[in-house]
Amino acid sequence: MVKRKINWNVYTISALLTLFLLLGGIYFGIMLSKEKIGELERDLASLKRGGEDVALEFALITSFEDKICDILFFELNKAVADADELGAKVQFYESTEKMKIKDFYKLKEDYTLTLIKYWFYLEKIKTNCDKKEFVTNLYFYSNKNCPDCIKQGVILDYAKKLYPENLMTFAIDFDINLNVVNLLKNIYKVEKTPTLIIDGEKYEGLVTLDELKSIICSKINVCKN
Amino acid sequence: MNLIDIVYIVVYAIMLYVSLVWFTVYFKNRGIFLKNPRPKKFPSITFLLPAYNAEKTIKRCIESIFNLNYPKEKIKVIVIDDGSKDKTVEIVKQYKDIVKLIRQKHKGKASALNNALKYVDTELVVCMDVDSYPDKNYLLNSVGYFENKNVAAVTPSLKVENTDSLIRKIQWVEYIFSIFLRKVFSIAQTQYVIPGPGGIYRTSVLKEVGGFDEKNITEDMEMGFRLINRGYRLENSVNAFVFTECPKDFRGFYKQRIRWYVGYWLNVKKYSHMIFNIKYGNLGIFLLPVNFLWLFVLAFLLITQIFFGVKSLIEFFINWSYINYAFTPPKFNISLLLLDSFTFFNILFLGITLLSIWISIHVSEEKIDLRRRIKFYLAFIFIYPFLFSILWILSIIYELLGVKIKW
Numbered sequence: 001m002v003k004r005k006i007n008w009n010v011y012t013i014s015a016l017l018t019l020f021l022l023l024g025g026i027y028f029g030i031m032l033s034k035e036k037i038g039e040l041e042r043d044l045a046s047l048k049r050g051g052e053d054v055a056l057e058f059a060l061i062t063s064f065e066d067k068i069c070d071i072l073f074f075e076l077n078k079a080v081a082d083a084d085e086l087g088a089k090v091q092f093y094e095s096t097e098k099m100k101i102k103d104f105y106k107l108k109e110d111y112t113l114t115l116i117k118y119w120f121y122l123e124k125i126k127t128n129c130d131k132k133e134f135v136t137n138l139y140f141y142s143n144k145n146c147p148d149c150i151k152q153g154v155i156l157d158y159a160k161k162l163y164p165e166n167l168m169t170f171a172i173d174f175d176i177n178l179n180v181v182n183l184l185k186n187i188y189k190v191e192k193t194p195t196l197i198i199d200g201e202k203y204e205g206l207v208t209l210d211e212l213k214s215i216i217c218s219k220i221n222v223c224k225n
Numbered sequence: 226m227n228l229i230d231i232v233y234i235v236v237y238a239i240m241l242y243v244s245l246v247w248f249t250v251y252f253k254n255r256g257i258f259l260k261n262p263r264p265k266k267f268p269s270i271t272f273l274l275p276a277y278n279a280e281k282t283i284k285r286c287i288e289s290i291f292n293l294n295y296p297k298e299k300i301k302v303i304v305i306d307d308g309s310k311d312k313t314v315e316i317v318k319q320y321k322d323i324v325k326l327i328r329q330k331h332k333g334k335a336s337a338l339n340n341a342l343k344y345v346d347t348e349l350v351v352c353m354d355v356d357s358y359p360d361k362n363y364l365l366n367s368v369g370y371f372e373n374k375n376v377a378a379v380t381p382s383l384k385v386e387n388t389d390s391l392i393r394k395i396q397w398v399e400y401i402f403s404i405f406l407r408k409v410f411s412i413a414q415t416q417y418v419i420p421g422p423g424g425i426y427r428t429s430v431l432k433e434v435g436g437f438d439e440k441n442i443t444e445d446m447e448m449g450f451r452l453i454n455r456g457y458r459l460e461n462s463v464n465a466f467v468f469t470e471c472p473k474d475f476r477g478f479y480k481q482r483i484r485w486y487v488g489y490w491l492n493v494k495k496y497s498h499m500i501f502n503i504k505y506g507n508l509g510i511f512l513l514p515v516n517f518l519w520l521f522v523l524a525f526l527l528i529t530q531i532f533f534g535v536k537s538l539i540e541f542f543i544n545w546s547y548i549n550y551a552f553t554p555p556k557f558n559i560s561l562l563l564l565d566s567f568t569f570f571n572i573l574f575l576g577i578t579l580l581s582i583w584i585s586i587h588v589s590e591e592k593i594d595l596r597r598r599i600k601f602y603l604a605f606i607f608i609y610p611f612l613f614s615i616l617w618i619l620s621i622i623y624e625l626l627g628v629k630i631k632w
Contacts, residue, residue: 002375002456002457002458003506004414004504004505004506004507004508004509005413005414005506005507006503006506006507006510007250007413007507010246010249010250010253010413011246011511013245013249014242014245014246014249015242017245017249018238018241018242018245021241021573022234022237022238022241024569025237025566025569025570025573026234026566028566028569029565029566029567029569032561032564032565032566033565035561036561036562039560039561039562089560089562092562093562096562096565097565098227098230098565098566150544151544151547154544154547154548155547155548158547158548158551158553161553208547209547209548209549210549
């Protein structure tokens, strides 16, 4: 019987290398997670800066003339598009990131506050200007036990493509703990998700694409088929 | 992090560890990888060619044996006709001065080999399939190993020559990859298969252990295990090439692999005392246990990939139905958000795969030849893992259910 080799040193070297690479991969993931928050924070900072700009403009104006309304609406429309893009990123991060760090929750609160500001300014334009060709939509969703929220999200995303300048959706996490969100929930008596507040009117439960289309069409005059 | 992520990390750790063990063996032995012991003498050798309806290939096989770079007077050839119904016998009779012909009723390969073993009086004996043929330096690169008295068998490197179908293209890469792996296994003394075409045995040992097991569906693997069990060593010559035929279509491939893999489980059952047995070295404490781990790894990867694949497909169609199947152009955003730890591991494994193909090609004396072989590599990387996993898992299911597999 020949004596058979056991290469303990090979097993040890490989174990150390494996450990090194595994930890490397996990470390890479953690560093990335910070970088991702960094990317979101940069986007949020520019969104907030735009918000301050608009706030100042609103403070400066004394009357809502047509020309001023046009300028304000143009700026807000652009800001809402940016907010949507960031919102998609935040949502993606929230649903895919395995190692969420604390900073994320603060970022999400900040983002929600900015969103509500924009919603508020758009409401103001709506009441003070002659501009009537858009609807605002506060969309309360939840990431916990809300299968209909996934459907509603898909429908709203598509609706935004159909009515890019006419439907202004602001997606608010129902579970986020912010005073202003609690206040809005109280004002509109929002108790479950999904709930849409379209131009101040409440729609509880899933609103299908066809229903959404007819709601929008009943309020403004830009319906496409 | 949830449970499935943790299992993923464990699975990646196992795959990484096993790959690194083999790479470490390779890098530590790079110097001797392609070198064979120079033979001090040329031992006499008999080629056994079991032939069943082999009129198309037998001529090529016999001629290449007599064209080997080896003293002609040291080579004998015995063809065992296993009840062929075609012109095999007539063709063999043309060589009656140099080839001995034995005829038997159709009983299978192992029986044919045992039948002929009685007539073998040379030091060494080769079992060769007639659809295969050896490269010119096949013997020169192999016989030196037999100067070590503990060596009972030397395995060759198999290459697929005919690559006219997708399944054969995949196997071309697989066989090349196996050349690398077989040598690494042999250096670590964990080699347990002596391939059907081209395995060289020490005649006295083959007779001593009683010839091939005629009831075993993978008699070449059984012989490997038996020789190890008896305390002999198996060696491999990486540049003793044998060109062989492989199944052309999926059906043939499936049949062959199920036979091999179920054969593996049967032999593991027969030699289960080797598992975790330090007496059997790296084979006992590493390779055999690792093959069980692979089963878990492959099953996990296959099931999760299929599950998540199907799930996202279904979700896609359900979501699509909410917007009444309206066409929306997909948007691709390049963003950091798409990367995570698993991106790192996936790139790592792609790297490991490419590196092992590259080393395999290098040790097999082939060229990468991307222009001609890009399809081969892509099919190997993207299709082979699925085929292999499915067949490997099926084989254990067949074995557990006791499904009878025939040669």
